[in-house]
Amino acid sequence: MSERPIRYGMVGGGRDAFIGAVHRMAARLDDAMHLLAGALSSTPEKAKASGEDLGLDPARCYGSWQDMLKAESALPADERIECVVIVTPNHVHHAPAKAALEAGFHVVCDKPLTCTPEDAQDLVDTARATGKVFGVTYNYTGYPMIRHAAHMVRSGAIGSVRKVFVEYLQGWLATPLEESGQKQADWRTDPTRAGAGGAMGDIGSHAENLVSTVTGLKIESFCSDVSTFVPGRSIDDDTSVLLRFAGGARGVLSASQVCVGHRNGLTLRVYGETGAVHWNQERPDQLMVHTLDGPDTVLHRADADLADAATAVTRLPGGHPEAFIEAFANIYRGVAAAIGAGEDDPARFGYPGVADGARGVRFINQVIAAGGDGWTTFEDA
């Protein structure tokens, strides 16, 4: 942890927004970061009113992120915000992130990092040139049992990895919800605001990151099947990808938002030569471990012999569930510690970095561009 809370300002996350409030809870949970300023909405009036709803100093409730960066830069160094948190729709990530870095602020940005690989690489280059800390909120990597799974897989506890299945299934876009004007559906189904990927960008990006975080495997090639089931929708709502990893492992990634009955069905299964680990986001305190001859084991967060990386991000004793907010807060702990140390080192401090975000954007865009070529007709008898 940083020795003192880091001062931050938020872009997006105003009235009626979804994830901004989660970021605020997560940043505050361990007093890792304190919100002092905001440009919280796309219209100046709503942006200012949203800041006042949160009890921010009215002088620091800005009408635009440009105004926030300018005014905060002019404040004394020990008063101004140190970090900018970006929780806007995807097409409003690159510009404020780049401007924030160039104005000397650290950045936390939600996923997918940007809409295009070029913009993503630009942020990698800008972060490197400015030396600022850059965290990307692939929040599922903050779960203690994911950190333990990563420790097991990477230390060889299940042998060399052969097969990975990662599924991220939701059902909330099974109908043309966007036609009702529902805010979150509206921009997520518009490629000019979401980027190339619909389901692939929104949740497939988490799936790619989870596999990468837990296994460390590098994707060498892939074969994608990109579909849109809901008539009139101009972006994928169901995408599957076959993966080939360096070293020979194989993978299957599915991201769908038309799977009726699934709320936030993120599961990861990793099979090695001698064992396997299974994790399910809706029961995040547990990790199933299988071995060749059994017995099967269910590990629980706060068990005595978990990896240090898992224990370090556990707050409560076993049986007192920790979940989404706590995992999110673990990313904030890492970012705050990096800012405190003045060093952008995601591996050391435990947060997904700008390079992870850029790889995610390359993956989304290449999967969508490939679009499902290469099918062979089945010749039945």
Ligand SMILES: NC(=O)c1ccc[n+]([C@@H]2O[C@H](COP(=O)([O-])OP(=O)(O)OC[C@H]3O[C@@H](n4cnc5c(N)ncnc54)[C@H](O)[C@@H]3O)[C@@H](O)[C@H]2O)c1
């Ligand atoms: N990590 C996760 O689990 C997770 C979950 C949900 C969303 N997200 C990501 O978070 C981002 C926001 O998603 P959401 O569902 O909260 O969207 P949302 O539509 O609910 O909220 C977006 C907010 O951004 C504001 N905004 C838009 N343009 C702006 C501008 N120019 N200046 C200031 N504010 C502006 C809107 O007014 C709104 O307050 C997206 O990138 C999304 O992919 C991540």
